[in-house]
Amino acid sequence: MERSHRTRDIRSLTERELADLVKELGQPAFRAKQIGEWLYSKNVSSFDEMTNIPKALRDKLAERFSFRVPTEIAKQVSRDGSRKYLLEFNDGTSVETVGMPSRNKLSVCVSTQAGCAMGCAFCATGFNGLSRSLTAQEIVDQVIHVAKDFDERVTSVVFMGQGEPFANFDEVVEALRILNDPDGMAIGARHLTVSTCGVIPGIKRFAELPEQFTLAISLHSAIQQTRNKLMPGAKKYTLPRLHEAIQAYVEKTGRRPTYEFAMIEGINDTNPEMEALIDFCAGTLCHVNLIPLNDTPGSLMKPSPMKKIETLQKRLQMHGVEATIRNSRGNDIDAACGQLKQRHVTVS
Numbered sequence: 001m002e003r004s005h006r007t008r009d010i011r012s013l014t015e016r017e018l019a020d021l022v023k024e025l026g027q028p029a030f031r032a033k034q035i036g037e038w039l040y041s042k043n044v045s046s047f048d049e050m051t052n053i054p055k056a057l058r059d060k061l062a063e064r065f066s067f068r069v070p071t072e073i074a075k076q077v078s079r080d081g082s083r084k085y086l087l088e089f090n091d092g093t094s095v096e097t098v099g100m101p102s103r104n105k106l107s108v109c110v111s112t113q114a115g116c117a118m119g120c121a122f123c124a125t126g127f128n129g130l131s132r133s134l135t136a137q138e139i140v141d142q143v144i145h146v147a148k149d150f151d152e153r154v155t156s157v158v159f160m161g162q163g164e165p166f167a168n169f170d171e172v173v174e175a176l177r178i179l180n181d182p183d184g185m186a187i188g189a190r191h192l193t194v195s196t197c198g199v200i201p202g203i204k205r206f207a208e209l210p211e212q213f214t215l216a217i218s219l220h221s222a223i224q225q226t227r228n229k230l231m232p233g234a235k236k237y238t239l240p241r242l243h244e245a246i247q248a249y250v251e252k253t254g255r256r257p258t259y260e261f262a263m264i265e266g267i268n269d270t271n272p273e274m275e276a277l278i279d280f281c282a283g284t285l286c287h288v289n290l291i292p293l294n295d296t297p298g299s300l301m302k303p304s305p306m307k308k309i310e311t312l313q314k315r316l317q318m319h320g321v322e323a324t325i326r327n328s329r330g331n332d333i334d335a336a337c338g339q340l341k342q343r344h345v346t347v348s
């Protein structure tokens with residue numbers, strides 16, 4: 001029933017535009033509210049699903065508008081229940097999205113860009129560079145797709161898939177607000193986490209937002225030289241400046257940022273690395289997630305032995321720094337952090 005891709009996505013209409021459209025079509029005003037509910041609360045992806053809207057009106061809408069929802073090109077299911085999707089947008093650009101269920105919760109990891117310009121040494125996405133940034137709707141569509149596939153409410157979203165979110169700041173913030181909207185998916189602000197490589201202008205702007213969205217920083221080393229090698233795209237945001245920006249963020253918001261630290265054997269799990277991390281964190285409000293690096297095929301980097309990860313956790317805790325060892329989800333389907341890469345897979 002969908003029309004040409006050249007027609008406008010009906011979901012891009014504002015409330016005002018929807019009200020004007022209904023008026024223009026000679027319909028009573030309450031139809032705008034009904035249509036709005038289907039679009040923004042029930043997240044339908046076709047006009048036929050709008051069952052309380054008369055068929056004639058649905059046909060009129062379909063003549064002028066479309067639903068530009070992404071197409072699922074492939075899906076893989078992990079042993080731990082995680083599902084990875086390859087979703088293709090209208091222009092043929094595709095991204096990966098992961099759904100991670102646990103007990104009564106469903107978490108989604110979204111991509112904010114197709115590809116990424118940051119070129120992190122341990123990340124499969126970075127190898128191919130950036131194709132383009134996604135729109136807010138394309139980010140939200142990933143969440144809707146996962147919710148529908150699991151037939152469950154999404155309880156949290158992490159912006160940790162492909163791309164550097166703060167290189168696409170405005171669309172990311174718009175997506176956060178759509179996901180947070182109490183009349184829409186109503187995902188609590190604290191359950192919406194944006195993970196950055198440490199793009200300082202983005203951290204500053206993020207601190208100004210009134211909502212309590214959560215900030216995560218991919219740190220991976222508190223020694224400049226190591227960090228430059230691991231994350232060349234973040235080089236210009238030096239560690240002292242980053243530290244300062246994060247402290248200003250904490251002061252302004254009172255919120256606790258998380259540091260992501262992927263542990264790589266012989267690279268950032270040495271004694272000087274541990275000491276530098278403790279120095280970076282001690283006495284500040286933060287939480288450290290220690291994540292054993294995932295084995296990416298073809299990569300020379302290997303995960304640190306668990307013993308070392310536990311040692312670092314204990315040392316951080318001894319200095320009053322909260323630290324958690326996080327299991328990566330879905331690493332048997334290349335869905336874990338740093339493994340997302342556009343690769344067509346057979347639907348299982």
Ligand code: SF4
Nearest residue numbers: 116119120123126163
């Ligand atoms: S880790 Fe994130 S920021 Fe770094 S290259 Fe990969 S997608 Fe980009």
